[in-house]
Amino acid sequence: MNTADILLSNALIVTQDENRSILPNSSIVIKGNRIIAIGPSMEIDPQYSASKTVDLRGKIVFPGLINTHDHLFQVATKGLGEDMSVQDWVYVVTAPTAANISSDEMYTVCLTGCLELIHCGVTSLIDMNYMAQTFAHHDENIHALVDSGLRSIYTSIISDYGLQYGIPEYLMRPTDWFIDQYDQLITKYPPTDRLAVWMAVGAPWTVSGEGLDKSLAFSKRTGTPMVMHIGENWVDNHCSKDRFGMNSVPYLEKIGFLRPELLAIHCVTLDDEDIALFVKNNVKVSYNPVSNMYLGNGIPPMMKMRDAGLRIGLGVDGAGSNNSQDMIETLKMAALLQKGAAKDPSVINAQQVLDWATLGGAQILGLEDQIGSLEVGKQADLFVIAPNSAKVVPIHDPVATLVYSCGQENVEMTIANGVILMQDGIIQHLDEAEILRQCQEMSLALAERCGSDSKVKRTWKGNRA
Incomplete structure (x- = not known):
């Protein structure tokens, strides 16, 4: 059996390949930063033992x-x-x-x-x-x-x-x-x-x-x-x-x-x-x-x-x-x-x-041979959409749903260069809550210090009372 780092299984995959193929009930296999296999889950999954397997049943995978x-x-x-x-x-x-x-x-x-x-x-x-x-x-x-x-x-x-x-x-x-x-x-x-x-x-x-x-x-x-x-x-x-x-x-x-x-x-x-x-x-x-x-x-x-x-x-x-x-x-x-x-x-x-x-x-x-579509040999840059809100359900056309119906709340997973940056909506490698807290404090202080806060006309002066 072949080894891999990540196996994404049972997904609807929007490949963006030359034929704009959309693959139902399919898997993507990632080793290192590359896609090494893509195709029907029934055929792909038995061939690979992955360090991490994610069942994406009912979800849609797009290129990053x-x-x-x-x-x-x-x-x-x-x-x-x-x-x-x-x-x-x-x-x-x-x-x-x-x-x-x-x-x-x-x-x-x-x-x-x-x-x-x-x-x-x-x-x-x-x-x-x-x-x-x-x-x-x-x-x-x-x-x-x-x-x-x-x-x-x-x-x-x-x-x-x-x-x-x-x-x-x-x-x-x-x-x-x-x-x-x-x-x-x-x-x-x-x-x-x-x-x-x-x-x-x-x-x-x-x-x-x-x-x-x-x-x-x-x-x-x-x-x-x-x-x-x-x-x-x-x-x-x-x-x-x-x-x-x-x-x-x-x-x-x-x-x-x-x-x-x-x-x-x-x-x-x-x-x-x-x-x-x-x-x-x-x-x-x-x-x-x-x-x-x-x-x-x-x-x-x-x-x-x-x-x-x-x-x-x-x-x-x-x-x-x-x-x-x-x-x-x-x-x-x-x-x-x-x-x-x-x-x-x-x-x-x-x-x-x-x-x-x-x-x-x-x-x-200048990286069209490396990214932009989900194909064997290309870098593993992708994200996953979940039908987890009334805004996107029902889904008839995955591409139309992404463009016209989705919001950030529907993005469940993001993988860049074969690394999971976000899973289940949670950033994996950074303390998001702490970064946001610091950004709020720093931005208020910066606006005050540089004078832009006092020059902008607005009706609400929150955080300044």
Whole structure:
């Protein structure tokens, strides 16, 4: 008899393989961090003796979700950014938080965000820190990512411009300073199959022309992929026309910034010319529907981007522009926003959304041969949905149930890299209750210390009486 570490038995398995196969009454066998067998339980189970066997009768297994955009430190700012435009929101809430957060606070609030992602079935993410006040802030953000057990990409925003657009001077440095930070980061944290450092440029309106050139040169010299907010709202094109005499995407194409190694975040304002330039240069896209709505930025033309053949993933964005890190909620909003924009419910279906959240994310990470589907030889990244609430019962179509009916409460188990991070809704490797207690205390103190609490208009001043 063959040995294994984990045997998940009697489940309905949504594989996301090339044929989008869905396997009833089936098992997944995990050894180390790999799937070594998958198929009917009656055939698979007698062949393996596993250290841990879990009967998933009546439950559904999906590939782990991939969150392609986040600002984990913003967990500290939930509820502080209501009803603000991006520029006001940055100036009042997120920038002061980034400037005043301690390295200890950075660890705790980032880890709290990771806990919620685990509760949503996320197994991989791309995180974008703002400018780190000290190198210890980089270290503690990365420390949280590593301790979470999630596969992670870490980035930190380069910004040397933008005073007139709301970027405070205390979050800007010369581009060479940021380049030196990145030199240190990629030396200290060389890429592994669990962690890598990518390069982040804030947005076209937060970087000088020289800064764009130097960032691009560093990326090419070191082979470091890049991420950038592009077309989040009207400011991109307004600023670009003022500085360079053309819209931001054509300018970025002119200087060679658009390329396969670039992940573009948001893309709300893209027009047909922009999309064609993205296609020409094989730029990848992260769709963040909840953030786009929360900040009132608009609806990105995702159906045009999809039809053009662009690689698309989903992101929750920072909790400051979402108020949660709920990837399950993001699935539903990703579909509904496009249906509403088109006034046509048929423009997108649940399968397309799941493809973006799994296979699309894997392509963005360059790991489509490793993750994104449940197949023999791939890494064991998955989560389990249980029909444990009236919200999801009855289940007729497992994919539609996940996208349109599920909530975090239905995610029972999350496995990343063959390690059980959560079982029966309980985080296995961290003291969640203690982390949440610390995050609450730290976040209240941080909001008071950086002044964002006093600047936000709201009717309720809880915890301040």
